Amino acid sequence: MEAVHVAAAITGGAALVHGVQMRKRAQQLAMTLMSNPAGAFLPPPQAAAEARFKDLLRERHGVVFDDLVELTNMPISRSLEFLLGSGAYVEYMRKLSGAFNPAAVEGLMCRSTLSVGWDGRLYDCDFNQMLELPVASAARTISDYRDGLLEGRPIVVGVQVAQHELSTYDALLDRTVNLEIPA
Numbered sequence: 001m002e003a004v005h006v007a008a009a010i011t012g013g014a015a016l017v018h019g020v021q022m023r024k025r026a027q028q029l030a031m032t033l034m035s036n037p038a039g040a041f042l043p044p045p046q047a048a049a050e051a052r053f054k055d056l057l058r059e060r061h062g063v064v065f066d067d068l069v070e071l072t073n074m075p076i077s078r079s080l081e082f083l084l085g086s087g088a089y090v091e092y093m094r095k096l097s098g099a100f101n102p103a104a105v106e107g108l109m110c111r112s113t114l115s116v117g118w119d120g121r122l123y124d125c126d127f128n129q130m131l132e133l134p135v136a137s138a139a140r141t142i143s144d145y146r147d148g149l150l151e152g153r154p155i156v157v158g159v160q161v162a163q164h165e166l167s168t169y170d171a172l173l174d175r176t177v178n179l180e181i182p183a
Contacts, residue, residue: 036071040088042095043070069109072096077130110155116142124155133157 033053037043050068057063073079075092083089110125120141123129133156134140139149 030067031065032067032069033065034069034071036073040083040086040092042099043072046070071109074127076127114150128156
């Protein structure tokens with residue numbers, strides 16, 4: 001069964017989700033919703049959040065889905081700006097590093113999900129899109145895509161600072177943070 005990934009807010013995206021659900025029924029597709037917490041919070045446990053979302057969306061909007069993927073906000077772009085502006089950066093980084101799970105690396109969305117930019121450029125995931133880190137492949141845009149071109153490619157990792165974010169990162173450099181990532 002082919003998967004359909006839909007990112008929608010539980011309040012504002014119900015119509016979108018309902019439309020995708022109708023397509024799902026017609027084509028017998030699996031529907032996966034993605035959610036991430038607003039603010040300086042880590043996501044709740046996956047199973048509990050999925051059960052809650054399934055109940056809420058079914059009861060409030062008649063929407064049924066197959067799976068929920070809980071995302072953790074990376075401290076980049078708007079999330080970084082919020083964390084710095086609210087003074088929550090240091091505490092969030094402590095939470096994030098304390099929750100690091102090396103076993104989760106195999107399931108990272110960058111390993112199985114592509115993100116397409118407004119201009120057709122391809123990224124390993126939306127985090128890499130926000131960091132302007134394109135895929136390492138001959139298929140650099142959606143129009144270049146061909147079956148097999150993206151298979152077996154290395155996933156791009158690293159930090160690249162976009163020019164418009166330099167002032168945010170300058171503010172970050174003014175702080176001294178010593179975080180230890182558990183082994």
